[in-house]
Amino acid sequence: MTSAALSHSIATPQIMAANFLNLLIVDDERSIRDACREVALSLGFMAHVADSAEHAYRILQTQSIDAVLLDLRLPGAGGLEALHHIKAQRPEALVIVVTGYGTVQSAVQAMKNGAYEYVTKPFSIDELKLLLERVSNHLKLKSENRMLREKLKSKQGYGGIVGRAPEMEKLYRIIAKAANSSHPVLILGESGTGKEMVARSIHYSGPFHDKPFIPVDCGSLVPTLIESELFGYVKGAFTGANQAKDGLLAIAEGGTVFLDEVGELPVDLQAKLLRAIQEKEIRPVGSTRRIPINVRILAATNRLLEQAVTEGTFRRDLYFRLNVLSLRIPPLRERREDIPLLIAHFMERSLRSSAQEKILTDEAVKVMLAYDWPGNVRELENCLERTCAFTSGPLIHVPDLPPAIAGTQVAAPSNGNGHGHALNKIVPMAELERQTILNAIAELNGDKLQAARLLGIGKTTLYRKLKDYAAQS
Numbered sequence: 001m002t003s004a005a006l007s008h009s010i011a012t013p014q015i016m017a018a019n020f021l022n023l024l025i026v027d028d029e030r031s032i033r034d035a036c037r038e039v040a041l042s043l044g045f046m047a048h049v050a051d052s053a054e055h056a057y058r059i060l061q062t063q064s065i066d067a068v069l070l071d072l073r074l075p076g077a078g079g080l081e082a083l084h085h086i087k088a089q090r091p092e093a094l095v096i097v098v099t100g101y102g103t104v105q106s107a108v109q110a111m112k113n114g115a116y117e118y119v120t121k122p123f124s125i126d127e128l129k130l131l132l133e134r135v136s137n138h139l140k141l142k143s144e145n146r147m148l149r150e151k152l153k154s155k156q157g158y159g160g161i162v163g164r165a166p167e168m169e170k171l172y173r174i175i176a177k178a179a180n181s182s183h184p185v186l187i188l189g190e191s192g193t194g195k196e197m198v199a200r201s202i203h204y205s206g207p208f209h210d211k212p213f214i215p216v217d218c219g220s221l222v223p224t225l226i227e228s229e230l231f232g233y234v235k236g237a238f239t240g241a242n243q244a245k246d247g248l249l250a251i252a253e254g255g256t257v258f259l260d261e262v263g264e265l266p267v268d269l270q271a272k273l274l275r276a277i278q279e280k281e282i283r284p285v286g287s288t289r290r291i292p293i294n295v296r297i298l299a300a301t302n303r304l305l306e307q308a309v310t311e312g313t314f315r316r317d318l319y320f321r322l323n324v325l326s327l328r329i330p331p332l333r334e335r336r337e338d339i340p341l342l343i344a345h346f347m348e349r350s351l352r353s354s355a356q357e358k359i360l361t362d363e364a365v366k367v368m369l370a371y372d373w374p375g376n377v378r379e380l381e382n383c384l385e386r387t388c389a390f391t392s393g394p395l396i397h398v399p400d401l402p403p404a405i406a407g408t409q410v411a412a413p414s415n416g417n418g419h420g421h422a423l424n425k426i427v428p429m430a431e432l433e434r435q436t437i438l439n440a441i442a443e444l445n446g447d448k449l450q451a452a453r454l455l456g457i458g459k460t461t462l463y464r465k466l467k468d469y470a471a472q473s
């Protein structure tokens with residue numbers, strides 16, 4: 001590649017005014033530096049150039065560099081040493097190393113030492129563009145996640161949702177989006193996964209957080225009571241209605257009504273709720289007058305509402321109204337990596353209400369990691385609360401846990417023939433493929449076409465596989 005060839009093929013550089021990423025190009029060959037700089041600028045990067053490792057270190061001291069394109073064949077210090085310095089100076093920077101043809105060995109070494117990617121010289125503009133686009137997507141995702149984490153942290157007490165599994169990070173992004181819109185959101189998840197917590201988090205991270213958040217449990221109230229609770233009633237509307245009462249949809253004015261277990265709503269009430277949402281007004285029981293309402297609806301269910309729609313027990317039109325945005329909270333057994341975080345969170349909380357610090361033994365944690373948690377986070381929370389209350393010493397052993405959990409079979413350690421442990425670690429190919437595909441899509445911010453291209457599979461194949469995964473889950 002030559003810089004002359006490049007300048008013909010690249011459109012006028014367009015630097016994005018805000019939020020640009022800083023790329024440092026380190027190469028002793030001027031033509032390469034210039035060429036890479038042009039590509040970087042065309043993609044909206046702010047480009048800095050250095051002709052030696054020492055020059056690069058000076059730039060790193062004064063500029064907030066997000067990514068580095070580093071030639072491994074630098075005179076003097078040498079590329080691997082430069083990589084070490086750069087990672088020490090700015091650990092979060094993504095470093096792409098550039099190697100000459102036939103020196104892939106050093107690139108492999110560089111990857112082991114923390115490089116993000118490598119590219120071999122000579123490379124084409126398209127190759128470089130693709131690589132820098134990936135870097136840019138990765139960095140944007142990282143900064144989005146960071147911002148979201150900060151935001152959720154500052155919202156502790158409202159949200160306080162614990163979990164770092166990729167599915168949870170995805171959930172936080174949807175929560176942030178949902179919080180800033182006023183559309184209904186349907187929250188799906190098994191019992192105890194945190195549906196109400198997510199609903200609160202959507203409300204309290206949004207612009208109307210100072211207005212009421214009112215949960216209504218459609219599953220535990222008798223139908224007539226739900227109607228009078230939601231819509232209110234006038235004096236004398238029914239026996240015992242000695243005075244008028246405002247409905248929750250009116251009381252929540254400007255805020256949110258959270259309809260928990262919405263799938264349990266009787267069909268005639270579904271029609272009334274649909275009308276209330278569509279026409280933005282309600283008619284209290286026993287009244288002929290309509291009252292305008294201004295309220296956001298969040299709904300949750302642990303039932304398969306689509307199935308209920310097909311069976312005719314849930315109105316299709318209401319389902320579409322509630323399902324403008326939907327999010328699914330994964331069950332705990334699908335994100336076991338969050339179990340230690342949740343244990344730490346609940347143990348810390350129990351410490352605040354007890355005099356003695358309690359610690360779970362390694363074996364107890366292992367058992368908890370292996371257990372399936374059909375009651376999800378709620379079950380984990382209850383388990384720790386009960387266990388802490390009933391264990392007298394500072395250590396919590398396996399037998400101190402509730403029997404259903406204590407009896408969990410933990411994958412056996414090596415049994416002496418050398419295979420036991422290794423066999424437990426073997427993951428089926430199909431699962432590896434699934435993880436690779438889902439990770440690639442997450443990494444690329446949901447860009448499936450790009451993911452298919454980088455994974456080297458056709459987009460039809462990718463879509464087919466995603467459909468299969470959805471059907472399996």
Ligand SMILES: Nc1ncnc2c1ncn2[C@@H]1O[C@H](COP(=O)(O)OP(=O)(O)OP(=O)(O)O)[C@@H](O)[C@H]1O
Pocket residue numbers: 160161162163189190191192193194195196197198302345377378381
């Ligand atoms: N990710 C989480 N981080 C911290 N606590 C959580 C999390 N998820 C759930 N919890 C806790 O677990 C309990 C159950 O959560 P929540 O009531 O929101 O679940 P749910 O899905 O509405 O359950 P149900 O279907 O039983 O009504 C609550 O005490 C909540 O504080």
Ligand SMILES: [Mg+2]
Pocket residue numbers: 195196260
């Ligand atoms: Mg609930």
